[in-house]
Amino acid sequence: MTAKEKRKQVIWSIVLIIITLIFMVPLIFMVSMSLRTPDTIGLPQLFISDVTFKNYANVLKQNPDLWKNFMGSVIVTVTSVALVTICASMAVFGFSRKNVHGKVLIYNILLCTLMVPIAGLVVPITQLNSRLGWINNYLGLIFPYAALGIPFAITILQGFMVGIPEELEEAAVIDGCGIIRLFLQIVCPLLKPGIVVIVIWQFLTSWNEFFLAMCTLTKDSVKTLPLIAQQYNGAYFSQPGTLFAALTLITIPMLVFYMIVQKQFVKGLTAGAVKG
Template sequence: MNPLQLVKRIMLYVLAVSLLLFTFYPFMYMVGTSLKSMNEFFDNPYAIVPDTFTFEHYFAVVDMGLAGYFLNSLIITVSAVSLTVVIASLASYPLSRLSFRFNRPLFLLFVAGMMLPIHATLIPIFVLTQEMGIYDTLLALLGPYVAFSLPISIFILTQFMQEIPKELEEAAQIDGANHWTIFRKVIFPNVTPALSTIVIYNFVFLWTEFIFALILLTTRSKMTLPLGLQNFYGELMINVPGLMAAITLASLPILLLFIIAQERVVKGLTGGALKG
């Protein structure tokens, strides 16, 4: 390795470490602060590593109702993501593998949904949920969550399905497989990277969604985690370590999901190994 290449490599490592510290510092500060006592926080609020570790704030926020908010978010998020995966998969197959008259306009109509502002739908959805009798229930969130998750999900899955070799489909047809069998046994197993991408993307979006929960939920016991954290902010306005503990617990599912499926997410975003 010549000196110029060595210098370039060193600069890349320095840049990578600098970006890591820059992006990881807020998370470390949040976790470190949540493990401080109130006295230590006031004495040294900017230190990352506390002198004495304490988990009292974690027990306190759980006792104040965080577990209920967590469960509500888990139920509605898993339900909405599961329904989105099913509908997006079924819609993407004909859009990507079948030829029919309105194929392209229909695909563009789905994609246009990504440009629809959420705030423009708040009043109609509010009125609709009241007329349907599901206002102030988790079910009221299911429709908007799925509807706003579908456009990007259909876009990603359609583009990914188009890269699957047609020879696989033709071989299945020769064996007598119909479209449902081809979708279930040929297409669906080959789009797992794209499925991982939309699962994580939509999970993060729905787990942190606030505006629909604010408009459609009023009862405290039915609130989701982002809306519940607002209540914690009022109760823990002075207790900053307690608030940091609540936020740390709220962010754990997203971090764990991304760590587990990050490789498949990268494959899904780059088109996967089937491309070309």
């Protein structure tokens, strides 16, 4: 490596470190505020020496159903992720390899749904949930989340599906591979990078969604975690440390999940860029 290349690498490293720190400041600020006492909550310093975990204790004490709320978020998120992954991968396989009548029209309609904001669908979805008896029921979130996530997932997986040689599938069929086995053992493993991308995206979207959840879940025992933070913003705003502690607890599962799958996520993004 030449001296010029070394200087260029150092400059890029410094730039990336600065960008990382900029994105980390809000997270660090949130954790710092959650560890402060009422006397230090207004100090301008980002880091303080006098820390307390009393705010976290207050969150657990003031929310006896917190574990139920956590499990509710897990159920809604995992189920919607599974539905999106299964339906989108099967749909992409059908669009790409099967001569389905009207598939171009169907695909274009799905793409058009990406331009519709979820805020514009909250009222009709809530009315539909009310007629189906899904108010205060996780089904009222699972199916809308999945329906809104499938078009984006199809768009992502379509780029990966184009890069799979049809000759590979034809060879598998000649060897006696049925359609189900072809999909599960040949297509799905090759779509893995794209599947990882949509799993992470759908996980973050479902876990953080607030507006529809607020309109669908009204009982404290069935509320998802983002609604817990909203409760603190209203009833306990005089305790900002407790509010930030609740936000930190909500964020931890997302950080853990991303840390586990970050390598696969980067591979999926780079593979999609190459295939595109």
